[in-house]
Amino acid sequence: MGNRAxxxxxxxxxxxxxxxxxxxxxxxxxxxxxxxxxxxxxVVIFPLIANIAAGLLITxxxxxxxWLFNTNEFLERNSYMSxxxxxxxxxxxxxxxxxxxxxxxxxxxxxxxxxxxxxRQNEDGRKTIFNGAFFAGLAASFHPPMIALIxxxxxxxxxxxxxxxxxxxxxxxxxxxxxxxxxxxxWYNGHSIDLKILExxxxxxxxxxxxxxxxxxxxxxxxxxxxxxxxxxxKSSIRLKKLVRILWWLVGxxxxxGLVDFIFFRQIERFSxxxxxxxxxxxxxxxxxxxxxxAMVLFxxxxxxxxxxxxx
Numbered sequence: 312m313g314n315r316a317x318x319x320x321x322x323x324x325x326x327x328x329x330x331x332x333x334x335x336x337x338x339x340x341x342x343x344x345x346x347x348x349x350x351x352x353x354v355v356i357f358p359l360i361a362n363i364a365a366g367l368l369i370t371x372x373x374x375x376x377x378w379l380f381n382t383n384e385f386l387e388r389n390s391y392m393s394x395x396x397x398x399x400x401x402x403x404x405x406x407x408x409x410x411x412x413x414x415x416x417x418x419x420x421x422x423x424x425x426x427x428x429x430x431r432q433n434e435d436g437r438k439t440i441f442n443g444a445f446f447a448g449l450a451a452s453f454h455p456p457m458i459a460l461i462x463x464x465x466x467x468x469x470x471x472x473x474x475x476x477x478x479x480x481x482x483x484x485x486x487x488x489x490x491x492x493x494x495x496x497x498w499y500n501g502h503s504i505d506l507k508i509l510e511x512x513x514x515x516x517x518x519x520x521x522x523x524x525x526x527x528x529x530x531x532x533x534x535x536x537x538x539x540x541x542x543x544x545x546k547s548s549i550r551l552k553k554l555v556r557i558l559w560w561l562v563g564x565x566x567x568x569g570l571v572d573f574i575f576f577r578q579i580e581r582f583s584x585x586x587x588x589x590x591x592x593x594x595x596x597x598x599x600x601x602x603x604x605x606a607m608v609l610f611x612x613x614x615x616x617x618x619x620x621x622x623x
Contacts, residue, residue, distance in 0.1 A: 318391035322373050322398060326366045329402050332621040334362075339408045348412040348453040349493035351500060355409070364410040368418055373397045375421045376590050383428050383554055385591065386543075392597050396610075397590040402617045403525055404583040412453035413580060419450035420561070420587055423464070427557055430471040440468055440478050444485035451486070452493040455504055456568060456581070461486045463564055467557045471550075521620060522579045528613045529589065535596035535606050543595065558588040 333339050344352040345361065355361050377394035380386075401407045406414040426443030430436045447464045451457040465482055472478070497504070544552055562585060569582030596606035 333408050336621045338621045339405050341409045345411045348455050361409045393590045393594045396593050399614050400586040416450040416454040419446045422446045436472050440482050441485040444482040448486035448489040452489045467560050470553045470556045532593050532596050532609050535602045536592045539595035539599040558591050561588040
């Protein structure tokens with residue numbers, strides 16, 4: 312399934328199925344406003360438009376992750392599992408079903424990865440670093456806690472290129488540009504910044520239980536992936552090892568944001584940032600000849616649970 316290009320055609324269909332199920336059951340309730348970070352709260356006048364926009368962005372993100380995976384040759388042959396994994400993993404989060412700043416931040420982070428993956432050891436990287444840092448700053452403007460992302464952006468860039476003072480300054484300035492515009496917008500409109508993603512937590516205990524169940528399935532898939540990743544890294548190019556290190560840093564960022572979200576707000580929404588690097592890493596589990604069948608069974612269990620979940 313993961314090596315068939317037809318999987319990409321199924322992505323919009325699967326996204327639509329999730330939306331239809333949620334529309335029928337209202338399992339993931341839609342807030343009356345969309346939290347856009349420093350850009351304020353947008354009143355959701357037409358929920359259907361917000362739903363369609365979220366679905367389109369989820370689909371674009373999935374295609375973007377898959378394109379990055381294949382063009383950077385994480386595996387010897389093309390795989391289309393990463394896009395499917397992103398959709399299924401994200402279906403457990405509210406941002407999947409209604410456009411908000413967190414989902415837009417996902418898109419910005421994927422573009423950041425695209426820019427970082429373009430960097431080369433011995434080529435001028437100023438333009439690429441500027442573009443990448445700009446989108447990281449844009450992500451922070453839509454999701455203010457990501458302001459802390461700038462040192463990680465620099466570290467990820469240094470994984471590929473040596474430390475160059477001029478490029479570091481360029482990255483900091485580029486990161487600051489969207490934040491400066493957003494700060495002026497905040498000052499002009501005088502609105503407050505709400506760090507809590509969800510307005511209400513109706514039935515949220517059940518959703519946290521869902522998170523624990525799926526976390527077990529994700530962890531088992533991830534353990535299988537580690538076996539394949541380890542074997543792949545032993546015979547991979549230096550460049551691929553550097554790209555994988557960038558994804559490991561993103562895993563650390565996702566875990567940190569998720570833990571802070573849970574400790575301070577009793578929510579698990581910011582764990583969704585983990586779904587971007589996990590979409591890359593979990594794909595490796597399906598390439599292992601020994602554990603590939605087990606990985607596929609675990610994936611179908613996760614997919615099945617994500618669908619049955621609406622009717623519990």
